Amino acid sequence: MGHVTLVGAGPGDPGLLTVKGRQAIEEADVIVYDRLVGPEILALMPNHAEQIDVGKRSSHHPVPQSRINRILLEKAREGKKVVRLKGGDCFLFGRGGEELELLAEHGVEFDVIPGVTSALAAPAYAGIPVTHRDYTSSVHIITGHAKENGELRIDFDALVRHGGTLVFLMSVASTPAILDGLMQAGMRADMPAAMVERGTLPRQRKLIATVGTLAQRMKEERISSPAILIVGTVCALSDRFDWYDVLPLHGVTVVVTRPRQRAGTLTDRLRRLGADVISYPCIETQDIWPNMPVVEALASLEQYSWLVLTSPAGVDTLARLLDAAEMDARNLAHLKIAVIGMGTANKLRERGLRADYIPDVYDSVHLAEGLIRLVREEERILLLRAEIGTPELPALLTQACVSFDDVAIYRTVYRNERSEELADLLAQGMIDCVTFTSASTVYGFVKSLPEDTDLTKCIALCIGQTTQKAAQQAGMKTITAAHATIDAMIERLQAYCAAEDR
Ligand code: SAH
8 A cells, every 4th residue: 555645835936845845755656736836846756756737727627626536545555655746735725634534534544744835935925924023913814715606704803803914815806805894894994915926936926005905906916816815914014024026136037058957056046036047958968878988098097197077067977987887086096187167176076086276267278278287298188078078178288289088978968849938938028038057058048949039139148258159159148257157157147137227
């Protein structure tokens, strides 16, 4: 017999998934998920896991609850580890209880991993503390979902008498009726009220008004689901405690083209600064294996004095190649190691190796210049890098009569489908900039769009000169980092956004 875990996926910001929830997703055989679960969390699903989308609406009819309950039971009976992934918290208006009933009845083991609920997270991201000792000492979470006949099951008198902060979920359609109900029960019309749409997501919008004015404001601003309604004096604190809307990259949409394995830091840092990040990996690196030249080079490492690595991907590939040859870092002990930049150096340190040389400017020309200075006449370099690396490095070494072997250990594979969707976003001016961390990401990006895509409006944020040149050749406008680091790229973007007043 299998096992079912109910997991609350949080309100939208992928960082708000719990550690335990993430572990459960990564270990699942089957994942049954809802409409409100975001793409970044879905991307954590293991490839081999069966993925069942029960949030899809065929002609506006969601998958019936009884069908979902049966899927969970059937999959558990097949002996699978099933994760039932739900938006926010699984028990707060999440029907988690209903889903457990059938499982309990049939003796299926289950557990529950609570999630961060939108009822608390959306106010938090809007600068609204749901309780505050100077204002209110309770918070009530209420569904604004009406019965079939449109009638609300809300005891307005009790809510108004109690005086706590009120949070209404599923209330976009019923907000005018709720606000009326509150006023009829004696709530003052100037009581602060707020609406938070797409809370915790980069395109979050908030409206701060009063019980008397919010319905009209909502209509003007065309607020749509998912959104929550908050009523109470604490809503007045929203501007003072605003921290999310004022993040430096709030409202800025950035496309990250790095390969999936390498995108993490850039994507996370941009998100923490408030940017809306579209993850759009344009290249992937693949080890070249079997690989005779590498086997030969590794078998005769004693002929080399220097090892040169030009990317973090190269470090990972080297580790796999050594392992495949039943070797390890000790076999590199006699070699001095030169790398192109800090990213590669840090990757090496993770593997317990320190770089002996990193150029001041992280590009192949400066790396070549450094090597020409340092490598003695009788010494030989083993250069391990991409199949199609920049020609400058070997050309400069040859010119300076430095002896080396240039061995390809991985190749770059480009995305093979062309994305109409991204081309449309570009054409509509929805994308503020596209980040490029190598010339190959530029080629991959261009190749991934329909041939007639106009790239002249596209702002390319480039890590260095070589990348910039590639982006300019593709017709893009470029802004370039002062140094070839992720930090410097982010600084450049912030400066650009400040100057453009975005
Ligand atoms: N279990 C979920 C709630 C499910 S009911 C939770 O704990 O968050 C669905 C309602 O949740 C939506 O109608 C909306 O009112 C609210 N909601 C979910 N995600 C939201 C978000 N990101 N921003 C604002 N409201 C959200």
